[in-house]
Amino acid sequence: MAPAGAGLWRTLRAHQVYGANTDVGKTIVSTVLCNAVQRQKQRAAFLKPVSTGSLDEADDRHLKRYGAGTLTKCLYQFDEPVSPHIAAKEKSIQDDDLVASIHKTLSDWARTDIDFALVETAGGVHSPGPNGNSQADLYRPLRLPIVLVADSRLGGISSSISAYESLLLRGYDIQSVLLFRDEYYQNHEYLGNFFRNKSIPLVPLPAPPAKPSQTDANSQARDEEAMSAYYQQVSQESDILRLLEEMNVKNTKRIEHLEEMAGRAQDLIWYPFTQHQGMRPKDITVIDSAHGDYFQTFGSGRTDNPDSELRPTFDGSASWWTQGLGHGNPELSLSAAYAAGRYGHVMFAGTVHEPALLLADNLLKTLDNPRFTKVFYTDNGSTGMEVAIKMGLRASCDRYDWDATQEQISILGLKGSYHGDTIGVMDCAEPSTYNQKVEWYRGRGHWFDFPLVKMVDGTWKIEVPAELKAELGPDAEFGSLGSVFDLNTRLNTEAGQRYKKYIRKTIEDLVQRHGMKFGALILEPVILGAGGMLFCDPLFQRCLTDVVRDHPELFSPNASSPKAAPSWSGLPVIFDEVFTGLYRLGRPTSASFLDVHPDIAVNAKLLTGGLIPLCATVASQEIFDTFSSPEKSDALLHGHSYTAHAVGCTVAVDSLKTMSDMDGNGSWDQFKTDWSPKAADPAGSSTPEAWSVWSQRLLQDLSCAESVESVFAIGTVLSISLRDAQGGGYTSNAAKGLQQRLAIGGDQFNVHSRVLGNVLYLMSSLTSKPESLREMESMLRASLV
Structure with a gap:
């Protein structure tokens, strides 16, 4: 079933009722509120998603009996008086289907004369739903404003505050708190002060009448009479009427705030990578919340359902490539809260805390590179690459006895590279739209053009640039993506020999004829992201690293005796895995596709699963030792105030564990099966060299579309190059x-x-x-094929 949007309607004030515990009177509170609405000549409705126990005692029946005409509905009713996860064990109720049914019911009510609706949960905040998942997580996609029924009994203060914090941790807005007065425990007084400090109104209600003794022959009639009188009285109290008015105002103000956000943003905010001339408020996407793969956006998309103010919007860029474990991931949120409560932020010069130490250990194990021994923390990929460049250039200058203050030390890389927007790493990329108009940009290096991997008309191809065909040979075709990555075979082909010869000759010419000095090789393994999703032939990147490492004489032909090279040769190899690392391409590292162990690597983005900024630059012991000296000035003098942010490190530890668990427990087996050689050939391997969450059939279909030049997919990435008569490029509008x-x-x-x-x-x-993903694929086909 389709993802449910968050719940927000102009004509319907919908709230969800949570209890701080079981048996705290949620249904009585719901009945009071619905009665008050009905007595104001408005229509109220009550929805119980899952009910257990006898029909006579069902909550929706209670509302039907005492709700003064309230419309009631129950989606799933089970006779057994047990928790929903036990009662529903024989009947498969998918969480997504349940949430979607709630959203549809509320949307249908919004199109009628219903003004006010309550969706009541079962038990406490973390009582399990039909599949055993906490209700706080189960109903989170709806993100309805919350009416919290606090606990007036002994221990109720603690359970009520705990319930509030659990909901807050998941991004809910708690709009009001109600509970029954108990003059002995007086929880309402304590909690009133507590929630007043949070600007949340608390309304104490008189306790409902006690049930008559069962020995009384007229007990049921007496009970109904007492409850009817109770609801008649309480629903007219000024505090209740005032609360309903506040709930109405909050709903209106929420919509008004969302309506004005785009205009205010245009007035106040300077956006990244954006030309503001001609930009209008309607060009700005207003995000109310996010959950899983979806933003909940205001006023976007189709307009054929004007009652629905928020719509699910698939986060198609994974929020600039950071999103790994879903928006609003409750486990990562809890990790962040724990670290914030334990540490906040603590400085990291000459100190250590457990999260930083644990992350360093786990990251080294995840990267599985025998060269790596040291982890340096920064806050994002650009600053992490600045550190990597400082490391690499210092190591080369030390080995070859170069003086960087007297001569230009450059880097080797690939055309289309992008390593960030700080001034230093900008110089590690060729002139482009990103850097040419930056006044300090100089461009210090040589960047190889390279063959591209792409699917065209249903066939995997390696396309060699026209100007390099004489050196590198003709284009090539492959039967599968896995065969493109079969480097053990391809290294011994004519293409491999041509690549190495061309690379070696080019470097030799640059050094000997043009006098260039190179201090590092910097690569984005497999895919160059910001350069245009350029899928580099992995054989070319492998040959480039092999030539650099196998021929140190290329880089200092006149040096009599460079320092010994126990762990690296030629130049330090730096892999920028900010985008492609940590399972983005389906493996722990993108370096593994090349079967190369770099000397320095940078990981960010997916490091914290998409929750918080953090970056790690990892290096070999020999690179580290280059900075070891009696002189303070020889140290790596780089850092920032939030180095090794304890919250980020804690989240990253849990993020790495979650990704590793998914890799090992078969979470991606369905995708791997689709891409396995056995899918096309029963005699083939069942484990693909490369796979994607996007189906092979989709690529076949899109690659044959008239408007499509080429496509590729690997891991979570899908790239579609559209035909452009002007030749494409970053400024294209194709x-x-x-x-x-x-x-x-x-x-x-x-x-x-x-x-x-x-x-x-x-x-x-x-x-x-x-x-x-399959729904996304259908949408793409409809748009292109």
């Missing part, structure tokens, strides 16, 4: 049409995507559900 069609979307959701010139890319998280 992909805008597809982007706009996806933004309109289909009946179920729309898509927020980013384009890089004539390339539109889509990216899922590592936890994306196959059903959502």
Whole structure:
């Protein structure tokens, strides 16, 4: 079933009722509120998603009996008076289906004369739903404003505050708190002060009448009479009427705030990578919340359902490539809260804390590179690459006895590279739209053009640049993506020999004829992201690293005796895995596709699963030792105030564990099966060299579309290059049409995507559900094929 949007309607004030514990009177509170609404000549409705126990005692029956005309509905009723996860064990109720049914019911009510609706949960905040998942997580996609029924009994203060914090941790807005007065425990007084400090109104209610003795022959009639009188009295109390008015005002103000956000943003905010001239408020996507793979956006997409103010919008860029374990992941949120409570932030010069130490150990194990021994923390990929460049250049200058203050030390890389927007790493990329108009940009290096991997008309191809065909040979075709990565075989082919010869000759010419000095080789393994989703032939990157390491004489032909090289040779090899690392391409490292162990690597983005900024630059012992000296000035004098942020490190530890567990427990087996050689050939291997969450059939279909030049997919990444008569590139508008069609979307959701010139890319998280991805694929086919 389609993802449910968050709940927000102009004509319907919908709230969800949670209890601080079981048996705290949620249904009585719901009945009081619905009675008050009905007595104001408005229509109220009550929805019980899952009910257990006898029909006579069902909560929706109680509302029908005492709700003064309240419309009631129950989606799933079970006779057994036990927890929903036990009662529903014989009947498969998917969480997504349940949430979608709630959303549909509320949407249907919003199209009628219903003004006010309550969705009541079962038990306490963390009582399990039908599948055993906490209700706080189960109903989170709806993110309805919360009416919390606190506990007036002994221990109720603690359980009420704990319930409040559990809901807050998951991004709920608690709009009001109600509980029954108990003059002995007086929880209402303590909690009143507590919630007043949170600007949340608390309304104490008189306790309901006690049930008559069962020995009384007229007990049921007497009970009904007493309860009717109770509801008649309490529903007219001024505190209740005032609370309902506040709930009405909050609903209106929430919509008004969302309506004005885009205009205010245009007035106040300077956006990254954005030309503001001609930009209008309607070009700005207003995000109310996010959960799983989806933003909940205001006023976007289709307009055929004007009652629905929020719509699920697939986060098609994985929020600039950071999203790995789903928006609003409760486990990561809890990790962050724990670390914030334990540490906040503590400085990291000459100190250590457990999260930083544990992350360093776990990251080294995850990267599984025998060269790596040291971890240096920064806050994002750009600053992490600044550190990597400082490490690499210092090591080369030390080995070859170069003086960087007297001569230019450059880098080797690939055309289309991008390593960030700080001044230093900008110089490690060729002139481009990103850096040419930055006044301090100098461009210090040589960047090789390279063959590209792409699928064209249903066939995997390696396309060699026209100007390099004489040196590198003709284009080539492959039967599968896995065969492109079969480097053990390809290294011994003519293409491998041609690549190495061309690379060696080019470096030799640059050094000997042009006098260039190179201090590091910097690569984005497999895919160059910001350069336009360029899928480099992995054989070319492998040959480039082999030539650099196998021929140190190329880089200092006149040096009489460079220092010994126990762990690295030629130049330090730096891998920028900020985008492609940590399972983004389906493996712990993208370096593994090349079977290369770099000397320095940088990981960020997915490091914390998409929750908080953090970066780690990892290096070999020999690189580290280069900075060891009696002189303080020889140290790596780099850092920032939030180095090794304890919250980020804690989240990263849990994020790495979750990703590793998914890799080992078969979470991606369905995708791997689709990409396995055995899928096409029963005699083939069942484990693919490379796989994607995007189906092979999708690539086949899109690659044959008239408007498509080429496509590729690997891991969570899908790239679509649109034909452009002007030649493409970052300034191309060829992909805008597809982007706009996806933004309109289909009946179920729309898509927020980013384009890089004539390339539109889509990216899922590592936890994306196959059903959502297949729906995305249908949307793409409809837009292109």
